[in-house]
Amino acid sequence: MTTEQTGFRIGTLAIVGVGLIGGSFALALKKAGVVNEVIGVGRRPATLEHAQALGVIDRAASFEEAAGCADLIMISAPVGAFEAIFAALAPNLNPRARITDGGSTKGNVVAAARRALGTKVAQFIPAHPVAGSHESGPQAARADLYLNRQVVICPLAENQSNDVSYVRDAWLACGADLKTLDVTVHDEVLASISHLPHWLASLYVAHVAKQSNAPTCLAMAGAGFGDFSRIAQGSEEMWRDIFAANREAMLRQISDLHTLLNQAELALRTDNMAWIENMLSESAQIRRQWGEGVFSEGKWHDPA
Amino acid sequence: MTTEQTGFRIGTLAIVGVGLIGGSFALALKKAGVVNEVIGVGRRPATLEHAQALGVIDRAASFEEAAGCADLIMISAPVGAFEAIFAALAPNLNPRARITDGGSTKGNVVAAARRALGTKVAQFIPAHPVAGSHESGPQAARADLYLNRQVVICPLAENQSNDVSYVRDAWLACGADLKTLDVTVHDEVLASISHLPHWLASLYVAHVAKQSNAPTCLAMAGAGFGDFSRIAQGSEEMWRDIFAANREAMLRQISDLHTLLNQAELALRTDNMAWIENMLSESAQIRRQWGEGVFSEGKWHDPA
Structure with a gap:
């Protein structure tokens, strides 16, 4: 069922943090024609002015005003900033408002929400x-950022089903491919397929940079290096917060990975090339299957 | 000076291994109009027939014939196969022939050449x-594979300067951006910027695949996962040989990297987020500078 069929509308949309993620949410809903007014809230007046000049938001507003008048509030900020944002919204939060977010971790965000919002x-x-770019800021926002991209909804036991439907409709209006995951499962899965690759890509670049022949290495590096390390360009503030927020799941991932890395080092040291070829073969096959969409089509079961 | 200006010509070009690398070398030289005849040599008759049907080679030939008549022999095979190939060429190798190759490691290839070719x-x-693709076979060959891509020449003390010039002219006719490196330096640099990323990408995919929730993880994985793991699709035979051939440099790289990974794990475990943010910031800056070409333009000094 499309949003046209359901008659889905948002009166006032408030975006807290008008960068790539929040700004693209606003532009997508404007393009879908389902929002009356978009107001922007944030720490930096210059960013809000810039977002308004770009047409991402209609005007800037305070936390108090947004909490008082918004039908939908979308929070897009480094996950370490969420508790302060919830606390700033809580006192004036109108009972009609639904809040959603674009945070890359969910366990700590939900814990912060429980502390700051109470029963709200x-x-x-x-x-x-699960979309993004290494670009940031309102100038990076685009109406099609979420088109056919996966968006995970993690409903809470406290949520009313009509509120969940409202937020799902908003993301569907952005063109998103919706999935539903439990908060804890979400954080484990994301640690594995998003946070660990970023960790490894960044540490790999740091490793290359520490070498005495780093300039020659970087001058010789080609397309494989470029693909492998592309994600290392992300915002350090955002990723520091993600690693801190998802520490337990990350430490489990790192521990398991290090065990495998040590096994592989031993195999190379002891000339166990059969182990290495077998590993390479299995990885190549899985990565090729992933590229062909085998896992997205056949093996995913959305419990929603 | 272009090849037109020098009047550079190849009478008979022999390609040993008519896949992506060897086939693209043949197509590039054909397109440049500098080669009279291209003959193909290889283990699999079907591959040679396919390459001939595609116009990559003009006809198939034996090792003996190629060694006897070729002006330039290009070897493109898994680096573990080079010693047998040199040995097959050695008995009939005509004194006019120059040999070059497309192997990803150089130390073991040169050692194999010294053993099998003797004074030749x-x-x-x-x-x-330093070009390629995760695709392989003659059907993946293309005339522009080397256009503006880096090709490293590693001359030996035994080489005559006119023979080095001849091989340089052939690669220049392919449109390559030529660099010169010592064999040992080449292997250290490539371990760092090509072999280690492949090792990590493959082990990372193996790690994800071992998890109990692997299907959910792979279903949720997005563009960052895709970029980071793209190189893991490479040929397991080729990469097994590369890791075995470049074992010593790889083990040094792995040891240094593991030290850094363990430091990072400790920083996360002890909530030393300043260390992590600093690392992320430095890596992001270097990777962005690399993308802007800072290292290729400013800091590379080709000793040739």
């Missing part, structure tokens, strides 16, 4: 768009 | 095109 946590329907 | 090693001018 029922109005918060967490989401994570 | 003077006719071997090693090369490494």
Whole structure:
């Protein structure tokens, strides 16, 4: 069922943090024609002015005003900033408002929401768009960022089903491919397929940079290096917060990975090339299957 | 000086291994109009027939014939196969023939050439095109694979300067951006910027695949996962040989990297987020500078 069929509308949309993620949410809903007014809230007046000049938001507003008048509030900020944002919204939060977010971790965001919002946590329907870019700021926002991209909704036990439907409709209006995951499962899965690759790509670049022949290495590096390390360009503030927020799951991932890395080092040291060829063969096959969409089509079961 | 200006010509070009690398070398030289005849040599008759049907080679030939008549012999095979190939060429190798190659490691290839060719090693001018694709076979070959891509020439003490010039002219006719490196330096640099990323990408995919929730993880994985793991699709035979051939440099790289990974794990475990943010910031800056070409333009000094 499309949003046209359901008659889905948002009166006032408030975007807290008008960068790539929040700005693209606003532009997508404007393009879908389902929002009356978009107001922007943030720490930096210059960013809000810039977002308004770009047409990402219609005007800037304070936390108090947004909490008082918005029908939907979308929070897009480094996940370490969420508790302060919830606390700033809580006192004036109108009972009609639903809150969603674009945070890359969910366990710590939900814990912050429970602390800062109290019983009003029922109005918060967490989401994570598995989309993005190494670009940032309102100038990077685009109406099609979420088109056919996966967005995970992590409903809470406290949520009302009509509020969950409202937030789902908003993401569907952005063109998103919706999934539903439990908060804990979300954080484990994302640690594995998003946070660990970023960790490794960044540490790999740091490793290359520490070498005495680093300039020659970087001058010789080609397309494989470029692909492998592309994600290392992401915002350090955002990723520091993600690693801190998802520490337990990350430490489990790192521990398992290090065991495998040590096995592989031993195989190379002892000339066990059969082990290495077998590993390479299995990885190549899985990565090729992933590229062919085998896992997205056949093996995913959305419990929603 | 272009090849037109120098009047550079190849009478008979022999390609040993008519896949992506060897086939693209043949197509590039055909397109440049500098070669009279291209003959193909290889283990699999079906591959040679396919290459001939595609116009990559003009006809198939034996090792004996190629060694006897070729002006330039290009070897493109898994680096573990080079010693047998040199040995098959050695008995009939005509004194006019120059040999070059597309192998990803140079130390073991040069050692194999010295063993199999004896004093005729003077006719071997090693090369490494830092170009490629996860595709393979003659159908993947294209005339522009080397256009503006880096090709490293690793001349040997035994080489005559006119033979080095001849091989350089052939790669220049392919449109390559030529660099010169010592064999040992080549292998250290490539371990760092090509072999280690492949090792990590493959082990990372193996790690994800071992998890109990692997299907959910792979279903949720997005563009960052895709970029980071793209190189893991490479040929397991080729990469097994590369890791075995470059074992010592790889083990040094792995040891240094593991030290850094363990430092990072400790920083996360002890909540030393300043260390992590600093690392992320430095890596992001270096990777962005690399993308802007800072290292290729400013800091590379080709000793040739």
